[in-house]
Amino acid sequence: MRHLFHNLWIFDGTGAPRFQGEVLVEGDRIAAVARLGTDPALPRDGAILVDGGGDTLMPGLVEAHGHLTWPSSTERIIHHFELPPEEMMLAAARNARVVLDHGFTSVYSAGALGERVEVVLRDEIKGGHLPGPRLRASTIERSPPGADGVETGHVDHGRGPEAMRGFIDHCKGLGIDSVKLLLSGEDALLPGSSQQILYTDAEVQAACQRAREQGLWVNAHTQASDAVKMGLRHGVRVLYHCTYADDEAVDMAEAAKADIFMAPAIGIIVATLEAKPPPHIDMSSMKESAKPVIERATRLIPELKKRGVRVLPGGDYGFPFNPNGRNGRDLEHFVTLFGYSPAEALAAATGLGGQIMDMELGLVRAGYLADLLLVTGDPTQDVRLLQDKNNLAAIMLGGRFHKQPAALRAVAA
Numbered sequence: 001m002r003h004l005f006h007n008l009w010i011f012d013g014t015g016a017p018r019f020q021g022e023v024l025v026e027g028d029r030i031a032a033v034a035r036l037g038t039d040p041a042l043p044r045d046g047a048i049l050v051d052g053g054g055d056t057l058m059p060g061l062v063e064a065h066g067h068l069t070w071p072s073s074t075e076r077i078i079h080h081f082e083l084p085p086e087e088m089m090l091a092a093a094r095n096a097r098v099v100l101d102h103g104f105t106s107v108y109s110a111g112a113l114g115e116r117v118e119v120v121l122r123d124e125i126k127g128g129h130l131p132g133p134r135l136r137a138s139t140i141e142r143s144p145p146g147a148d149g150v151e152t153g154h155v156d157h158g159r160g161p162e163a164m165r166g167f168i169d170h171c172k173g174l175g176i177d178s179v180k181l182l183l184s185g186e187d188a189l190l191p192g193s194s195q196q197i198l199y200t201d202a203e204v205q206a207a208c209q210r211a212r213e214q215g216l217w218v219n220a221h222t223q224a225s226d227a228v229k230m231g232l233r234h235g236v237r238v239l240y241h242c243t244y245a246d247d248e249a250v251d252m253a254e255a256a257k258a259d260i261f262m263a264p265a266i267g268i269i270v271a272t273l274e275a276k277p278p279p280h281i282d283m284s285s286m287k288e289s290a291k292p293v294i295e296r297a298t299r300l301i302p303e304l305k306k307r308g309v310r311v312l313p314g315g316d317y318g319f320p321f322n323p324n325g326r327n328g329r330d331l332e333h334f335v336t337l338f339g340y341s342p343a344e345a346l347a348a349a350t351g352l353g354g355q356i357m358d359m360e361l362g363l364v365r366a367g368y369l370a371d372l373l374l375v376t377g378d379p380t381q382d383v384r385l386l387q388d389k390n391n392l393a394a395i396m397l398g399g400r401f402h403k404q405p406a407a408l409r410a411v412a413a
């Protein structure tokens with residue numbers, strides 16, 4: 001199968017300005033990209049022509065802090081967090097389709113509510129049996145037994161380095177891609193706990209060492225500066241939140257920038273501050289905890305960006321006040337809160353997204369996977385266009401249309 005996209009602008013995922021051109025897709029990959037006025041037109045024989053109508057073709061978006069098992073989506077708000085496994089599985093499958101409908105062709109998981117749920121979901125999607133994004137699967141987020149703060153997992157695998165190694169081996173057996181550890185608590189759930197370090201240095205060292213041996217990545221919830229530094233010392237790959245990172249932590253992040261990613265998960269913070277919960281739900285302490293996060297993040301993230309640290313959008317979507325499907329809002333926050341240009345925010349969600357997925361995707365470039373969006377208008381001027389799925393004229397995942405464009409025309413060979 002060959003598709004030839006023409007009559008459009010191309011945003012290639014690097015952050016460079018759009019250009020007019022054509023893109024040829026063969027099988028699941030981009031075969032060629034041609035720049036109008038510079039390169040010769042691409043061969044049309046045997047291809048299905050996709051007339052872009054002057055729209056923008058860009059790489060599919062990558063969610064860097066995904067929670068497909070957090071139950072709520074824009075299509076269905078669910079006011080329980082932990083569902084029985086059957087309901088949870090179906091909600092996750094629905095959420096996978098919802099985020100893909102909104103242009104997210106890849107999701108890097110930041111933790112699940114069931115042990116194997118994301119493994120099963122990832123493989124069903126990969127096999128073409130369910131609609132959804134490419135998924136780097138995780139499992140239940142691990143906090144040490146008895147630790148307060150984050151109630152997202154009830155894994156009881158004991159304490160100490162040997163227990164951590166056992167947990168990693170267990171994860172390997174599940175078939176996941178990455179492990180999520182809670183190195184600090186979380187003020188939004190237990191006021192004051194963001195400054196608590198939940199693991200010992202020896203435990204984190206043992207976990208990261210074993211994960212390297214087993215070919216797994218380690219991701220971490222880190223709020224306190226010492227939690228960020230602990231993660232950086234031992235080789236955590238993706239550091240989430242990092243709200244209280246001090247100057248030394250920023251220096252350490254810069255030194256490790258070739259190997260790490262950061263995602264502040266700002267979407268959940270903005271949504272917390274905006275939320276207008278019904279009277280029986282008290283979000284007052286969550287709202288209190290969110291205020292200093294915004295203040296700090298608006299200073300920290302521009303500094304990390306300046307130092308060349310890879311910071312990605314991805315905002316803890318899946319709660320009733322911050323549902324899956326609204327993920328595109330994070331790009332707007334990068335522009336309005338962190339001073340990114342629209343093209344830089346797009347590049348963080350696409351080009352850098354391919355790097356966090358560790359797959360050949362996120363760029364419109366020959367040889368890359370054909371995960372593509374045809375966007376009505378110019379998202380490099382206004383990233384808010386990506387918040388309305390009606391602006392996505394086409395969504396292609398691995399050379400197949402999840403959403404087929406209106407203007408398709410087959411050309412005979």
Ligand SMILES: [Zn+2]
Nearest residue numbers: 065067110316
């Ligand atoms: Zn999260």
